[in-house]
Amino acid sequence: MSGPLTERRQTILKLVIQEFVDTATPVASETLVRKYRLPVSPATVRNDMAALEELGFLTHPHTSGGRIPTDAGYRFFVENLMERTSLSPAEQRMIRHQFYQVRGELDQWVQLACAVLARTAHNASVATAPRAEQLRFKSLELIAIHETMVLAVMVFHSGIVKQQTLPIEPGRTPEDLRRAAGIVSDLLADTTLSRAEELAATATLNGVPLSDFERGLVDLVVRAMQAFEEQAQEQIYSDGLLEMLSQPEFLPASGRDDAERAIERMRRTLEILKSGRGLSPLIPQALASGGVQVIIGGEHGEDAMRDYSVILARYGVEGAIAGVLGVIGPTRMAYPRSISTVRYIASLMSNLLAELYNVNARPSEVETDPQDDQHA
Amino acid sequence: MSGPLTERRQTILKLVIQEFVDTATPVASETLVRKYRLPVSPATVRNDMAALEELGFLTHPHTSGGRIPTDAGYRFFVENLMERTSLSPAEQRMIRHQFYQVRGELDQWVQLACAVLARTAHNASVATAPRAEQLRFKSLELIAIHETMVLAVMVFHSGIVKQQTLPIEPGRTPEDLRRAAGIVSDLLADTTLSRAEELAATATLNGVPLSDFERGLVDLVVRAMQAFEEQAQEQIYSDGLLEMLSQPEFLPASGRDDAERAIERMRRTLEILKSGRGLSPLIPQALASGGVQVIIGGEHGEDAMRDYSVILARYGVEGAIAGVLGVIGPTRMAYPRSISTVRYIASLMSNLLAELYNVNARPSEVETDPQDDQHA
DNA sequence: CCTTAGCACTCTCGCCTCACGAGTGCTAAC
DNA sequence: GTTAGCACTCGTGAGGCGAGAGTGCTAAGG
The missing domain is CATH 3.30.450.40 (GAF domain)
Structure with a gap:
């Protein structure tokens, strides 16, 4: 009963969608004929619309009041009817x-x-x-804000950067900070989370055990990576x-x-x-x-x-x-x-x-x- | 005609506001009496309400339908009637x-x-x-992302941090970067924008002219500070x-x-x-x-x-x-x-x-x- | 002089009805 | 397959009506 999806019906579907997108009101057969100078009468359009409705592409909210596209109608439009344009x-x-x-x-x-x-x-x-497919640590920098506070900047492969402030005991020189950061960077360089966790557990670099401060930094990095990983959605x-x-x-x-x-x-x-x-x-x-x-x-x-x-x-x-x-x-x-x-x-x-x-x-x-x- | 702002009227104003804040509907004289067990009759409350209205603290949208506070009413409430509470x-x-x-x-x-x-x-x-009352530069760090891209981290007094990626020509070692960043940090340390602009113009540190790369970095910092300053609102x-x-x-x-x-x-x-x-x-x-x-x-x-x-x-x-x-x-x-x-x-x-x-x-x-x- | 009861008045709200018009579906002719 | 004609449906908006809520006023009472 529904009949084939003829060329003209596709055109009508396309026009209904265009018109509806423009005006946001259900579109009537006569409007279509008038506005797009269709070479057929409103009655014909109505027949085709009825067919499109049986095909599931159109619907009408009330017995009177014009047609609107269904999801399926939009789908067909997007896949078959729409011309592919580019931005100007x-x-x-x-x-x-x-x-x-x-x-x-x-x-x-x-x-x-x-x-x-x-x-x-x-x-x-x-x-x-943007999210790295797998987070890999790259390096750590410590930047003193004042004597008891440093800013830890963690850089990961893929260019993701995470910053965090960190209280420290006073008396560390910039050189201290640089060395500690260097040690941690060397230890964890290029590691993924699981490997970093292993290394954090041993807490040695080339057999030399880490200082408390350095271990704190390692923990910081590991926690940051965990947080990143956990943040599932x-x-x-x-x-x-x-x-x-x-x-x-x-x-x-x-x-x-x-x-x-x-x-x-x-x-x-x-x-x-x-x-x-x-x-x-x-x-x-x-x-x-x-x-x-x-x-x-x-x-x-x-x-x-x-x-x-x-x-x-x-x-x-x-x-x-x-x-x-x-x-x-x-x-x-x-x-x-x-x-x-x-x-x-x-x-x-x-x-x-x-x-x-x-x-x-x-x-x-x-x-x-x-x-x-x-x-x- | 309006009469004085008696104790009772203040109470009524306070209750009207409380009630209106709770229910979001205009409050009637009878409701007030019933809900708060006032020792007076609705008629009395009505009289007081009328007085409060003439004082500009209340109004009613329609002849029927209860009173609501005006801006002035809220103002009086906030300044005189409201008890100062703390969060639990x-x-x-x-x-x-x-x-x-x-x-x-x-x-x-x-x-x-x-x-x-x-x-x-x-x-x-x-x-x-939070915004610094006056932006003062502290230091610059360069962190290599890969051979042709570095991340510049600018730290300001007050702990504000700004990061920006920056393309560089390949072949610079981490040591190069560190030295350049150090020079720029030394040059601009503790400067405000206007001073930084002056220093950028001379482009020398202790009489030694800066390299092109270093000048680029100085410009970067100055631009960042300008952007920060300009961002008026x-x-x-x-x-x-x-x-x-x-x-x-x-x-x-x-x-x-x-x-x-x-x-x-x-x-x-x-x-x-x-x-x-x-x-x-x-x-x-x-x-x-x-x-x-x-x-x-x-x-x-x-x-x-x-x-x-x-x-x-x-x-x-x-x-x-x-x-x-x-x-x-x-x-x-x-x-x-x-x-x-x-x-x-x-x-x-x-x-x-x-x-x-x-x-x-x-x-x-x-x-x-x-x-x-x-x-x- | 303040308070209160009583009462008429006003205005909103929700509901109903009704007429209009838009647009369709159907039928019959082309 | 297409079109004209026409009855039918249904949303929309205007208008009317009754109920209820709450007031303002007036007059009586403490």
């Missing part, structure tokens, strides 16, 4: 420029990526800090909440009922972003696969996310360090634009990191274009 | 414990303070990172948005009209917190004065903040470093609790910083109790 050169330039301005300040990259993503995709954005940064909340989904269209729901949605959204609930499960998945992942609505089963789509991409340097960034917003989302934004910023960040590690440092002028994106 | 020892202990767990990790203190403030005061919280961290948004102010009490306003309020609030608009002007003020500042509603003229109260306190070490932290929420706020929370956390942070700087390091066991709080 002007936008790419603007974004690169912003990153250029904080070059060197590694710790600001993630924040900046979030801010730019949000502004460009007009939705909320999320990102995790990555902290998720986010930005652009306001950007997302100015989407019409969060306006009370009409009726008190709707208003209440809008507020509830707002609160839920905040919770998702703050806690990462419903979001964290997606991270490992995105880390594992290359390309851009698109998760539409309730596809991954998390009920809290039923009304949201997430577009995620991995960024980083193969085999060294990786993180995830993406966009989150209502399922009614400008997928082409969001996807290209995510793809562009992920590749930009990857190039920046590659430059930092001096591997494969192609100029970040061109957007790399992975052959095929992964879809959930 | 149990709560104090819990808070101290949380700070204890991140001791040493200076960069997390502000975040933690925000989180704790929000949870304890059930409202949103804001804080600025402090970045404001915040937390507890959700905490605040679950206040009944942000629920649609009834009617579609109200719902729309609730959503608008929500959006505005977000904007205030994200951008700091309406908040930033308060920061310098709070930095300048000791004690706890309470700004109620539209008192400071900023229209965007008309419905909010802010409670701010300065924290830090006199003459060395200072920041601001506080609570923001609807004017209908549990002032005693919020104020004591802010006061406690500010003094805790101050003690922790004092310990770090080894000045005046009293144990942070007792809440310091400043003699008098400043009110706007």
